[in-house]
Amino acid sequence: MSILRHIATLVVALVSGLLHGQHTPLTSHYLFNGLVINPAFAGSRDALTANFTYRHQWTGFDGAPVTQMVSVHSPMARKKLGLGILVYNDRIGVTQETGLFSNHAYRIRFRNGKLAFGVGAGITLLRSEWTSLAIQQTGDQAFAADTRSAVRPNISAGAYYHSKTWFVGISAPFVIHHRYKANSEGWRFSDSKPDLQPMITGGYVFTLNNDLKLKPSSLVRYRASSGLQADLSTNLIVKDRFWIGASYRTGDAFIASLDVLPNAQWRIGYAYDLGLSRLASHHLGSHEVMLQYEFGYRVRARDPRYF
Numbered sequence: 001m002s003i004l005r006h007i008a009t010l011v012v013a014l015v016s017g018l019l020h021g022q023h024t025p026l027t028s029h030y031l032f033n034g035l036v037i038n039p040a041f042a043g044s045r046d047a048l049t050a051n052f053t054y055r056h057q058w059t060g061f062d063g064a065p066v067t068q069m070v071s072v073h074s075p076m077a078r079k080k081l082g083l084g085i086l087v088y089n090d091r092i093g094v095t096q097e098t099g100l101f102s103n104h105a106y107r108i109r110f111r112n113g114k115l116a117f118g119v120g121a122g123i124t125l126l127r128s129e130w131t132s133l134a135i136q137q138t139g140d141q142a143f144a145a146d147t148r149s150a151v152r153p154n155i156s157a158g159a160y161y162h163s164k165t166w167f168v169g170i171s172a173p174f175v176i177h178h179r180y181k182a183n184s185e186g187w188r189f190s191d192s193k194p195d196l197q198p199m200i201t202g203g204y205v206f207t208l209n210n211d212l213k214l215k216p217s218s219l220v221r222y223r224a225s226s227g228l229q230a231d232l233s234t235n236l237i238v239k240d241r242f243w244i245g246a247s248y249r250t251g252d253a254f255i256a257s258l259d260v261l262p263n264a265q266w267r268i269g270y271a272y273d274l275g276l277s278r279l280a281s282h283h284l285g286s287h288e289v290m291l292q293y294e295f296g297y298r299v300r301a302r303d304p305r306y307f
Helices: 003-018
Strands: 049-056 066-076 081-092 095-110 113-128 147-162 166-172 177-181 186-190 199-204 212-223 227-238 242-249 253-260 266-275 286-294
Touching: 081 113, 095 147, 227 253, 242 266
Parallel strands: none
Antiparallel strands: 049 066, 049 286, 066 081, 081 095, 095 113, 113 147, 147 166, 166 199, 177 186, 199 212, 212 227, 227 242, 242 253, 253 266, 266 286
């Protein structure tokens, strides 16, 4: 493929989507960096938990998405409240989005588990280097000037229930959306329903024997402009130390993952996405690494946590 065709593919796949502003950063370890999809996840690990995730999507494709996320959350006030902080940096093509969010959850005992209601609030910093693009038509206002340091507020909301064997959650990660208006004042608030992106997550743990467990889970998200997308996943848990996972993201990728828990505090994870979209022949897949540490150690041999 010629260089011109590469540029055309990049512009169609990335730049046109960026004009719609924010999106939820995509990760394959979403269950363990849960604040990015649901503020009610804050405090759900019942310990001070820190998580770092790095994702390089579509390796070998110039301008492909690169995402870094750091989250810290913990239960508070005798575990009735949860407090969390999420920081992320998401770069796609010539556009970079950096977010800082505080997340708050109110947790109550419900039947055999815990039910949490969460809200989040924060800001995103939006920057775009439009002038660095090579374009064929000069004078195009959409690419006439860079967008620098456009600071915009945002909020999130959600609910999350979990017991020892199953969980379910519903959330709206970004309630306020922004669109880029080339002929006016740059990034503007959008009240367009197609920009909303509600999500539902759920999963269950089946005990096969003393050493093996099976944990199927799913994430379904909807956007009016692009329809439904689902992550259908399953993990084989070996002796509560090794998680061997396989997932299918509809219309996008097959995912293989391996998580290792050397002790009750550490989790080290890696995921590889084999692309299925029209861009699959132009990149080398996606790589993701995750590191999680839980402070306030407590023995979980009798009550391990699977989500």
